[in-house]
Amino acid sequence: MVKMNFEIKDLSFAYRRHPVFIEANLTLMTSGVYGLVGPNGSGKSTLFNLITGLLHPTQGAITLDGTVLTPNLVFANVAYAQDSSVLYPYLTGRDHIRFVALQHHVAAARIAAVSEQLEITQFVDQRVSSLSQGQKQRLMIVLALLPEARLLLMDEPLNGLDPDSVMIIRNLLEDFKSTAQMVIVSSHNLDELDKVTDQIIFKVDQGLQFETVADGAEARYAELYHHARPVKAGDGHA
Amino acid sequence: MIRLELTKLWRQNKIIPCIMLLLMLMVGSLEISIFTQGQRLSDAVETSEQTIKELKQPNPFQGTKQLLPETKSTISLLDKQLVALKRRDGTSLREVGVKQFIQKWPMLSYSGDNIIDFNLHSGEVEATRKELVYLQHHQLPTMLPLTIRTNPQTALTNNVPVFQDKVFQELTQRFYVKGWEQIWLWSTIGGIMIALAAINIFLGDILANERDSQNDHTTWLRLQHYGRVKMVLTKLGVHLVLSCLMLFTALGIFLVYAWLRNGLGDLRYPVQAWALGKKVVSPYLWLTATAEANYFAPLQITFIPLARYLGLLGIFGLVVLFLNSTLTLLINRLVRMRLLALLIMVALPLLGLVLPVSIYNPYTYLNGDWVVSNYLGYFLSQRAAVYPWVISGIGIAAIVCLVLALIPLKRKQGGHFG
Structure with a gap:
């Protein structure tokens, strides 16, 4: 594990009058894989969009190693594997890869290595519209991996995948444990998440709560969301 | 990004069908003529x-059978x-x-x-x-x-x-009925507007289609350091170049067809234009002949070679295409619904064919024949040629549209709470 400092401080954000975050705080100090868990519509994707600057908070700051994330800093240090619906259906995987590689000056060898790792070479020249959900998801992850960003955000990478794709992505996440990258994975698949990390960020009410869950994320999830709790923004520290 | 955009448009089958549609309109026009x-x-x-x-x-009134x-x-x-x-x-x-x-x-x-x-x-x-x-x-x-x-x-x-x-x-x-003459005809019957509508059927949603079916592709582009300004300028370049390319390709093929079908005609053929000139003394004998000969005074009817007319019309057409491109981007930014944006961009040029001529109607200034022949000068009671002013005006309007398309809209962010 490598020392890093990713910090969310007093983050507030609302969609119109619906608050998603109220003065939420989170501090992550080392590289590794972190899970992000919360009920549907609780704001997991919104958090990723706030980190990457796709959305702008009403209040608060998000910093990486003490520097507030600006668009330039996000481009250089953060990669985001979004929902695969952002891919262009008429373009091939290679078209997308070529574009990202050009923007980030990625070497051909790196492209080949990542493509091999995620096993996309067989369908990289097919149009996105003809790919399965799992293939699109793997392509999306390849695109996020190419720049070798320090902070990698993965939005529901295990959703709706075939067993092969799940295994490939699980192995990838396992590999991240020993790299200098910080990876935050949002997922509903708590079983799979438990297999790769015990460090979970829970989206609780309008705050974030970081915990190391020795008994698994599922048990803690039941505690947090299935029982009535007093409403209070939580602070999390790793 | 330009390559990506061109690839996308090519794979969406927008380029060849657009050229084919333009060509069909052109050939149809010649055949009807x-x-x-x-x-x-x-x-x-x-x-x-x-x-x-x-x-x-x-x-019978002459009382003789002799003529x-x-x-x-x-x-x-x-x-x-x-x-x-x-x-x-x-x-x-x-x-x-x-x-x-x-x-x-x-x-x-x-x-x-x-x-x-x-x-x-x-x-x-x-x-x-x-x-x-x-x-x-x-x-x-x-x-x-x-x-x-x-x-x-x-x-x-x-x-x-x-x-x-x-x-x-x-x-x-x-x-x-000749190739060059057809282009002259189109300029007199609103051909530029019809061509723009045809182009816009295929390219009228060039920016709005980044948000099709609730998928916002722009978020992915933004993460690749491809922000709004770069995107709008890239789309502008692609739209403008493709518009010109498709139009001139169709025109080129049409001219070959026309040449084989009925010839291209003579580029020296006289085209009626209006310019300051000496008062005309009519040789005709009916009472109003002299007044009619100077109907447009102080402007007079004159004739310019078809080549000059088409050259001026070509420059005018390029400026109008530029305006169409920037207007497309502006409408696409304001109207985020792809189909609505497309509909507006197809309807806008066609409106020019039905709205009444008026100094308050902007389409009046987009009538290529009037501008090039300077009939618009008579219409606006101007002594000098209005061509450079109209070209400049359209260019300025296009730049205004571009600037407006580049201005950030209200940022997507949360409102105050609590």
Whole structure:
């Protein structure tokens, strides 16, 4: 594990009058894989969009190693594997890869290595519209991996995948444990998440709560969301 | 990004179908012109024969069965016109036409009763004479059939009786049956607007389609350091270059077709234009002849070669395409619904074909023929040519649209809470 400092401080954000975050705080100090868990519509994707600057908070700051994330800093240090619906259906995987590689000056060898790792070479020249959900998801992850960003955000990478794709992505996440990258994975698949990390960020009410869950994320999830709790923004520290 | 965009448009089958649609419109226009010309020529021959037959009848008021020498001379010229008409011989028709129009009472074999001298009141006859002299000077054949040179005022000033409608049509309606002439025709009937609508069917949603079916592709692009400004400028470049490319490709193929079908025509052919000139003293004898010859004073009808007209029209077309591109981007930014944006961009040019002409109607300034021929100068009561001003105005409007398209809209962020 490598020392890093990713910090969310007093983050507030609302969609119109619906608050998603109220003065939420989170501090992550080392590289590794972190899970992000919360009920549907609780704001997991919104958090990723706030980190990457796709959305702008009403209040608060998000910093990486003490520097507030600006668009330039996000481009250089953060990669985001979004929902695969952002891919262009008429373009091939290679078209997308070529574009990202050009923007980030990625070497051909790196492209080949990542493509091999995620096993996309067989369908990289097919149009996105003809790919399965799992293939699109793997392509999306390849695109996020190419720049070798320090902070990698993965939005529901295990959703709706075939067993092969799940295994490939699980192995990838396992590999991240020993790299200098910080990876935050949002997922509903708590079983799979438990297999790769015990460090979970829970989206609780309008705050974030970081915990190391020795008994698994599922048990803690039941505690947090299935029982009535007093409403209070939580602070999390790793 | 440009490559990505071009690849996307190519794979979406937008480029070739657009060229095909433009080409179909162009070829269709030529074929209709050729077909209707054939019909009109047959009608003109029939009307001519009837007119000559009537002229050969002795006049009961003259009390003699002998024809007057002037009548014999007129009949002789009309006979020659008829022969030339039957032979589709533009050169002979021009020669006879010149002889007719240097007479005091010009007449065409199919001109009917007194239409020329009684019913045309905005310089048409003088303009026709000038055109014929120009054709004679450059040894060019006339269009078939030989017609009176009308202008946008003709419909407002003539008072042709209903029973002579058909004859008036034969006398005034021209048929642009050669390649270059077709482009000239399109500029007079709003062809630029139709071309823009056709292009916009395929490219009218170039920016709005980044957010199709609730998928916002722009978020992915933004993460690749491809922000709004870069995206808008890239889309502008692609839209403009593709618009020009598709239009000129279709035009190029059309010209080859037209050349094989019926020839390209002569680029020296005279096109009516308006410019400051000396007061014209009409040689014709009817009472209003001099006033009609100076109908557009202080501007006068003049003639410029078709090549110059098409050159100016080409520059005008490029500027209008630039405006169309920037306007597309602006509308696409304001209207985020792809289909609505597309609909607006197709409807906007077509509106120009139906809205009434007015100084307050911006489409009036997009009438290529009026701008290039400087009829717009007369319309706006200007002495100088309005062409450079209109070109500059359209260019400025395009830049304003571009700037507006680049201005950030309200940022997507949360409101205050609590």
